[in-house]
Amino acid sequence: MFTRVGARKLRRAQLDQQLTPAVILTIPRNGWIRELREALGMSARQLAQRVGVGQPTIARLEKSEAAGTIEIKTLRRIAEGMNCRLVYAFIPVDGSLEETLKAQATQTAETLLARVEHSMALEAQGATPQDRKAQVQELADELVRTMNRQIWEQDGQE
Helix, strand or coil, rough: CCCCCHHEEEHHHHCCCHHHCCCCCCCCCCHHHHHHHHCCCHHHHHCCCCCCCCHHHHHHHHHHHHCCCCCHHHHHHHHHHHHCCCCCCCCCCCCCCCHHHHHHHHHHHHHHHHHHHHHHHHCCCCCCCCHHHHHHHHHHHHHCCCHHHHHHHCCCCC
């Protein structure tokens, strides 16, 4: 039987494949609009005509993109004016969605076990470093396996 957790895991694996870029692109310092426009040998006035705006608007949009304040629908419109297609994605910092989930689960497990460990230490029943590491790993694996939303709570509580 295919469970909801199984479906999420499968979708996460599919997304990981899509989000693994062959080349990691960094945004040019002046933004993609200006970079591509100049690479195409297109003036701001020419792009403005193709998009149906004034030339000062293109200059403002280039600055807005460089500042990170431009809207996606505007980027799409400008891309079309340069015979391009807008593509955007979120690329996981940890390399994959699976690794992101595991790292967060481990952090949550550390937080949860730290609370219990404090009480255990007061009663001289603290775990050895090896035992604690195994407990963290076991709890983190369980959080991932069950897709427990507690993983994403800041303090480990839901």
